[in-house]
Amino acid sequence: MKSLTLRNLSKTYFDLYAGTQVTAVHDVSLDVPAGEFVSIVGPSGCGKSTILNMIAGFIPITGGEILVGGAPVKGPGRDRGVVFQSFALFPWRTVLDNVAFGPKMRGIAKAEREQIAREYLALAKLSEAADRYPNELSGGMQQRVGVVRALANEPDVLLMDEPFASVDAQTRMTLQEELTRIWQEKKPTVVFITHDVSEAVFLANRVIALSRGRVLDEIAVELPRPRSWDALHEDAAFKALTGRVLQLVRSA
Amino acid sequence: MRLRHQLIAALVFVAPFAVLLALWAVLVPYFDVNPRLFPHLGAVVEAGSEMIQDGTLFAHIGASLARVIVGTVLALIVAIPLGIAMGVSEAVSLFLTPLFRFFSVLAGIAWIPIATLWFGYGFGAITFVIFNAVFFIVAYNTLLGVASIPMPVRHAAASLGAGRAAMLTEVLLPGALPNIVTGIRTGLGFAWRGLIAAEMIATNVGLGYMLFVARDFYRTEVIVLGMIVIGVLWLLLDRLVLAPLERATIERWGMVQRA
Amino acid sequence: MTALLKLWGGYLRLTARWPSIGSIVPFLPVIAAWWLVTALELFPRVFLPGPVEVAQSFVTLTYKGILPAYLQDSMVRLAVGAFWGIALGIPLGLLIGLSRRAHAVLWPLLLFFQAIGDIAWLPILVIWFGYGLVTMTFVIVYTVIFPVVLNTVLGVRTIHVNMYRAALSLGASRLRVLWEVVLPGALPNIVTGLRNGLGYGWRALIAAEIIVGTSGIGFLMFDARRAGSVVEIILGMIILGILWYIVDSWILAPIERATGQRWGMVMR
Numbered sequence: 001m002k003s004l005t006l007r008n009l010s011k012t013y014f015d016l017y018a019g020t021q022v023t024a025v026h027d028v029s030l031d032v033p034a035g036e037f038v039s040i041v042g043p044s045g046c047g048k049s050t051i052l053n054m055i056a057g058f059i060p061i062t063g064g065e066i067l068v069g070g071a072p073v074k075g076p077g078r079d080r081g082v083v084f085q086s087f088a089l090f091p092w093r094t095v096l097d098n099v100a101f102g103p104k105m106r107g108i109a110k111a112e113r114e115q116i117a118r119e120y121l122a123l124a125k126l127s128e129a130a131d132r133y134p135n136e137l138s139g140g141m142q143q144r145v146g147v148v149r150a151l152a153n154e155p156d157v158l159l160m161d162e163p164f165a166s167v168d169a170q171t172r173m174t175l176q177e178e179l180t181r182i183w184q185e186k187k188p189t190v191v192f193i194t195h196d197v198s199e200a201v202f203l204a205n206r207v208i209a210l211s212r213g214r215v216l217d218e219i220a221v222e223l224p225r226p227r228s229w230d231a232l233h234e235d236a237a238f239k240a241l242t243g244r245v246l247q248l249v250r251s252a
Numbered sequence: 253m254r255l256r257h258q259l260i261a262a263l264v265f266v267a268p269f270a271v272l273l274a275l276w277a278v279l280v281p282y283f284d285v286n287p288r289l290f291p292h293l294g295a296v297v298e299a300g301s302e303m304i305q306d307g308t309l310f311a312h313i314g315a316s317l318a319r320v321i322v323g324t325v326l327a328l329i330v331a332i333p334l335g336i337a338m339g340v341s342e343a344v345s346l347f348l349t350p351l352f353r354f355f356s357v358l359a360g361i362a363w364i365p366i367a368t369l370w371f372g373y374g375f376g377a378i379t380f381v382i383f384n385a386v387f388f389i390v391a392y393n394t395l396l397g398v399a400s401i402p403m404p405v406r407h408a409a410a411s412l413g414a415g416r417a418a419m420l421t422e423v424l425l426p427g428a429l430p431n432i433v434t435g436i437r438t439g440l441g442f443a444w445r446g447l448i449a450a451e452m453i454a455t456n457v458g459l460g461y462m463l464f465v466a467r468d469f470y471r472t473e474v475i476v477l478g479m480i481v482i483g484v485l486w487l488l489l490d491r492l493v494l495a496p497l498e499r500a501t502i503e504r505w506g507m508v509q510r511a
Numbered sequence: 512m513t514a515l516l517k518l519w520g521g522y523l524r525l526t527a528r529w530p531s532i533g534s535i536v537p538f539l540p541v542i543a544a545w546w547l548v549t550a551l552e553l554f555p556r557v558f559l560p561g562p563v564e565v566a567q568s569f570v571t572l573t574y575k576g577i578l579p580a581y582l583q584d585s586m587v588r589l590a591v592g593a594f595w596g597i598a599l600g601i602p603l604g605l606l607i608g609l610s611r612r613a614h615a616v617l618w619p620l621l622l623f624f625q626a627i628g629d630i631a632w633l634p635i636l637v638i639w640f641g642y643g644l645v646t647m648t649f650v651i652v653y654t655v656i657f658p659v660v661l662n663t664v665l666g667v668r669t670i671h672v673n674m675y676r677a678a679l680s681l682g683a684s685r686l687r688v689l690w691e692v693v694l695p696g697a698l699p700n701i702v703t704g705l706r707n708g709l710g711y712g713w714r715a716l717i718a719a720e721i722i723v724g725t726s727g728i729g730f731l732m733f734d735a736r737r738a739g740s741v742v743e744i745i746l747g748m749i750i751l752g753i754l755w756y757i758v759d760s761w762i763l764a765p766i767e768r769a770t771g772q773r774w775g776m777v778m779r
Contacts, residue, residue: 014513014516014517014520015520016516016519016520016523016524017520017523017524017527019517019520019521019524056407056411057410057411058407058410058411075410076407076410076411077410077411077413078411078412078413080411081411081412082407082408082411084404084407084408085404086402086404087404088402088404088405088407088408089405089408090405090408090409090422090423090426092426092427092429092501093426101409101412101414101422102412102413105412105413105414105415105418106413149408149412150411150412153412153413155411159411264615265619266619267619268615268616268617268619268620269619269620269623272620288638289638289639343519346533347536347537348537349537350533350534350535350537350538351537351538351541353756354538354752354756355752357710357752357755357756357759358748358751358752358755360714361714361717361718361721362714362717362732362747362748362751362752363748364718364721364733365721365732365733365735365736365744365747366732366736366741366744366745366748368736369558369736369739369741369744370558441711442714444628445628445629445630445711445714445715445718446718448628448630448631449630449718449721449722452630452633452634452722453721453722453733459631460630460631463631463633463634464633464634464722466634467634467635467637467638470638472635472638475634475635475638476635478631479627479631479632479635480627482626482627482628482631483623483624483626483627483628483631484626485626486626486627486628487622487623487626490626
């Protein structure tokens with residue numbers, strides 16, 4: 001696991017439909033030490049997905065730089081794993097093959113990579129689903145596959161783009177708890193994008209509030225781990241933190 | 253137990269044909285139908301065994317199938333890579349889609365006159381018509397297939413370390429495969445029709461030719477034989493090759509069809 | 512680079528407002544390339560004439576009244592054949608879709624006769640009916656009927672049983688159920704079947720006109736081939752393409768969308 005640094009990151013692009021230059025991200029700087037879980041929270045269109053796409057290398061950077069472990073990044077790569085809102089599993093491959101995909105790209109032999117995949121599936125409690133196809137699974141299960149697929153490739157940084165937004169509320173809470181459990185075990189460096197304030201506070205060590213392409217503030221979350229919804233639902237500290245973040249985001 | 257099921261299903265399927273054959277064997281002689289209008293069942297069987305024995309039936313079938321196979325294989329080799337290359341870029345696929353749709357519409361039969369002009373009569377022209385039919389349909393469908401792969405899936409592969417070659421074989425091809433298979437099925441349908449039509453006017457061997465020349469001599473038993481052979485061949489092709497291909501890809505992967 | 516993006520952006524906005532432009536603009540480079548290839552005489556003029564010659568031929572043939580007459584012949588045949596194909600195909604499809612017995616008896620026969628294909632019938636049709644409208648119509652009906660029947664069956668099959676129950680519990684008679692539930696329910700699929708059927712149908716028409724025709728666009732192309740005149744062949748192909756493109760994109764596809772999507776019914 002490595003650290004992630006954003007230095008004066010900005011993004012301007014040409015909007016084809018408006019016919020003008022648009023600035024989506026203004027001068028964002030952020031330091032994420034190795035092993036930290038950071039949430040970026042903000043309303044729709046605030047630029048958080050743009051930032052994530054730039055870190056992931058899916059869209060080009062137009063200003064500033066992104067460093068992983070001190071080295072600048074260029075284009076997508078296995079050092080930055082991604083979990084997508086739409087799951088983006090390969091429908092033509094079994095769950096096992098999906099999780100083994102990253103290792104396959106690294107050239108790892110079949111027996112070995114399937115072993116790795118099974119370990120990670122066990123971690124997510126999905127061992128029985130190994131030989132099923134994604135379309136046979138529920139949304140929640142598919143996303144768990146998405147998470148371990150990214151983790152199985154042992155990226156330096158894990159990027160999560162509103163991963164639980166497409167899942168029903170109950171499943172979402174289960175998945176959030178699962179994510180914290182898995183994170184406790186592997187301690188990856190995580191950047192988690194969401195518009196859900198309580199989700200951001202629940203999961204992270206630090207919450208970054210973003211609005212209109214600019215960082216509003218950073219709030220440290222010092223709640224003890226492991227975290228569960230039953231415990232935190234009525235917790236005063238939790239409510240205070242979510243209240244602060246919510247106020248920030250809504251006032252901007 | 254399953255074998256019994258399948259046997260029964262097969263019998264149920266064949267039953268209507270048995271009835272049809274029985275009707276044919278009885279009604280045609282009963283109404284004393286002019287053999288120049290419609291043949292007796294016996295005459296067709298006789299013509300069939302005759303043509304099998306002297307090899308002409310196989311010559312015709314062989315010629316037709318050879319043209320279909322050559323034309324189809326060539327078309328696939330060109331159409332699939334081209335379709336993928338076009339479909340990868342959103343802008344390119346948006347621009348080219350109307351063009352390929354237009355040519356898909358024309359694919360096959362409409363090219364027969366110009367094909368015979370360019371290639372003369374014979375193997376070249378007919379194979380071109382088949383190539384043409386399969387090429388445009390498959391290229392168009394491949395383009396659509398690749399363009400319909402959700403961007404996050406392509407991003408996912410990139411962020412898992414897939415290079416250009418891996419992206420092609422692991423994402424683009426499987427992703428477009430259902431559309432490609434549909435394209436192959438439709439294209440072959442047009443190609444098969446184009447084959448028969450072209451063989452009627454542009455050659456001297458092949459199933460279409462066999463039908464057409466028999467007409468001149470009012471040899472209806474040869475015509476009906478030919479029609480049955482054509483029907484059986486296409487059914488075999490469809491059931492044994494195309495349908496399983498479709499099942500293995502589209503249904504297994506639960507992918508929604510767009511086209 | 513921004514200039515290019517500006518251009519592409521403008522194009523996207525234009526086609527968003529007027530989709531027809533998006534259907535026409537991509538052909539301009541093709542026509543330009545065609546003109547260039549023929550101007551450079553990369554192929555002998557006998558094999559590939561230029562767009563100008565084709566356009567001239569279009570004007571001449573229209574002026575002489577040949578083109579409109581042939582066009583009319585082709586269109587009439589297609590329309591008559593399509594009409595009968597639908598008139599026979601929909602009831603047949605409804606029957607097979609609704610009755611298990613009819614399905615068991617007719618389905619295998621349907622598949623086999625579809626496999627024979629329309630064109631293979633031409634020789635025997637010529638023996639029976641000679642070269643005329645009956646032969647043509649038969650071929651087109653034969654071609655159109657199968658996609659219509661198959662898609663009608665599919666449409667009937669996908670109607671949820673609760674629709675029938677709802678109608679019956681609201682007091683509808685069997686006949687009313689047919690008219691009020693089955694037909695509208697299967698309509699999107701029927702339209703798809705019609706679209707497919709016509710796609711095969713006009714191909715069958717062209718083939719029939721080429722092989723046994725005495726007039727029509729297909730005949731125009733084949734006759735021109737016999738005379739060695741490439742220009743009319745290409746003209747015929749372009750006209751066919753444009754005609755079908757128009758019919759399919761501007762008439763059939765909107766109908767398909769209007770029924771399926773308007774009623775919020777998932778189609779394929």
